[in-house]
Amino acid sequence: MKVVITVVGRDKVGIIAKVSAVLADKGVNILNINQNILDGYFNMVMIAELDGSKVPLREIQKALAEKGGEMGLEIKAQHEDIFMLMHKV
């Protein structure tokens, strides 16, 4: 299963490093990262593969949300289908 991880919040040092560390710890493979800064706000979208991970999505979501809480960021992980279906005929 592929998931889309979105990270939104004020820009600071080490966001990618810390989010990636959480994913590595859970055995999640990052396929793609897209990131930009708009008006001081950090927007990052990662596509990641869960098939090699033994950890259920819910636990990964929890770990990311906790890391987000520590860093003042909102981090969500969602199944990619919601985006694929909404924007394609």
Next chain:
Amino acid sequence: MLNIQDILETNRMIQENNLDVRTITLGISLRDCCHSDPAVFCDNIYRKITSTAADLVRVGNDIEDEYGVPIINKRISVTPIAIVAESCKTDSYVEVAHALDRAAKKVGVNFIGGFSALVPKGYTRGDRILINSIPQALAETERVCASVNLASTSAGINMDCVKELGQVIKMTAELTKDRDALGCAKLVIFANAVEDNPFMAGAFHGVGESETAINVGVSGPGVVKRALEEARGADLGTVAEIIKKTAFKITRVGQLVAREASKRLNVPFGIIDLSLAPTPAVGDSVAHILEEMGLESCGAPGTTAALAMLNDAVKKGGLMASSFVGGLSGAFIPVSEDAGMIAAVEKGALSLEKLEAMTCVCSVGLDMIAVPGDISAATISGIIADEAAIGMINNKTTAVRIIPVPGKSLGDYVEFGGLLGHSPLLKVNTFKCDDFISRGGRIPAPLRSLTN
């Protein structure tokens, strides 16, 4: 390939514009539960509902977490009780309502629909018992919803039932007067009721449906309003295009949720109901979409035209996004559940008569209308008859969910709480229709050609 703008747009719709799936409704046939002993019948329906729907809430929550889209309600609809309880040797179905209520609580759904009777042409014994049981059933239960279909384009209007339901509504209000007549908020009177409606309070699992079915109601008035904010001043053809594209996206989410729920519960996918269902939350209002189109207030001249276009464009956009579409499918205009409608009534821009005109072009009818408690049963029947006539002649579903609040009058407010919202009382025309209603009988089915 996904692009970042699309992903951020989806999440903005969910986080800022209240995009959600309003309900996953599991339809369950109770046709194999009939029994002459009412206690055995109640036991049968309790077992069937609690076993069939055991995983509904958990699966709904799992899907919500996995896809990150809120699923507000998980609900159940059942075969109309007047049909399946008819062979019981009893003269009241209040106990049946209690069994439904217990089952709903056991599986954790907030409403169960189907305490219903279908009587466009006339009554059976079961229909009479059910209708007589409605006031007490709604007063004594928490989660049971009732509905009566009393008119159709093919059968006409059952005016005996119109007359009786005016009294039933008054009685329901009286028995729940300590809760602002909340019982009436759980009772819908239909013309041309549909058998696969996922929305409460009017949901029931029709006799033409399969053993079980997953029906999903989508929502998202806030998303449509936001999309239109970016097209201020554009002509109405452009506005219709924007609404269609937005409805497509909203419906895709519903389709995804329905497909997943169907797979995980091993229940056939029934339909997606393409509705814009408002809530009292700020930014989740159908009235505000109409105002975004250029009306000073919902209820101003032009409201019916704006609503007609909105309703049509939502369907056109949504149809492409789902494999099966059904239910009520259209914009809802429940007064107490829509912050913009409430505000329009408060400032005197929106009247009962204008709402009636609006129901000619949208789904579904006079919905969640709180009125003074001293209006007569015959006046309520007159309002029901008018709405049923609109449905019958225009070959569409219409409904009345009216709440005469005992002890309250114009200028007062009612507070139902939660999704049912709050509302000022609406003014009702008090010229009498008693002699018309007391005639009873049946209004014959209308012509279906020569329709000018």
